[in-house]
Amino acid sequence: MRYSRLRRSATRKRYAFFILVAVLSCSLLYIFFAGTIGKYVSDVIAPILGSRGSTNDPTDDPKLTVPDEEDTVKVTENITANALKLYTIQMGAFIEERNAEDYALTLRTQGGAGYTVNDTYYRVLAVGFQLESDAAKVREQLKADDIDSQVYKIASPGVNMQITATKSNVETIKSAFSIWEDEYYKLEDILKQLDRNEISTTEAQSAISECKQPIDEMSDKLEGLNATQENNPILNGLMQLYKDTAKSLDDIITQNPSNKVAISSKLKYTYIELMMKYKQYLEQITG
Secondary structure (H helix, E strand, C coil): CHHHHHHHHHHHHHHHHHHHHHHHHHHHHHHHHHHHHHHHHHHHHHHHHHHHHCCCCHHHCCCCCCCCHHHCCEEEEEEEECCCEEEEEEEEEECCHHHHHHHHHHHHHCCCCCEEEEECEEEEEEEEECCHHHHHHHHHHHHHCCCCCEEEEEECCCEEEEEEEEHHHHHHHHHHHHHHHHHHHHHHHHHHHHHCCCCCHHHHHHHHHHHHHHHHHHHHHHHHHHCCCCCCHHHHHHHHHHHHHHHHHHHHHCCCCCCHHHHHHHHHHHHHHHHHHHHHHHHHHHC
16 A cells, blocks of 8 residues: 555656656747747738838938038138229319209200219219220310310229128128129210110110119128128118119119110219219228
């Protein structure tokens, strides 16, 4: 009886051992196959899920725009406003302003500028030229017709300025001075062609419109720059010069093209007037 109990006890231990081995074996197989199956699922299924949820389409990539250095870094450069000269034909000098204005009005009806300068006397000017030699020729022609006249020079100072701003803004201001000068002197060529009957009044007005286009474009740029400044005399004055120029050119463009005398007179007047405005602007800068 003890023996049978001992055998039953040994048998139970063997069964328990086999069961334990079986359990451990199954566990190991489960872990192994679970890892393998998991890897299989990861390798096969994940790409499918990825293709459905992916946002790597090149057209959807976020774009980062880095501003150019010239728009973020300030530089200091020297800018020169050139000294300009205009040689005008003075038709008369008066002590009384009223007498000068009356004569100026008469001169305009004849196609002259009729521009009055107050310089000790009230001087009435008929036309202006960039070259002194051109003014001298006109004076000689008037003298041959027994008409007395004088050459009166209008000269603006030149100014060297130091500007600190972004590179693009410095270039804008620098261009503003050169563009104004270029378009201003084009008016003289138009005037000469008109008075020589080389172009019609309509063609003259069209040419002036072409001069006005870059003036308008630069005027808008200067106005934008000026909006970011506080009482900057250089920028304020330059912007005002551009506005005055655009208005004066527009006044010529809107003249009746059938009245050549009026257009010629207005063009001569504007040519002298703009030189005076440029002169006053640079004198203001230099104090």
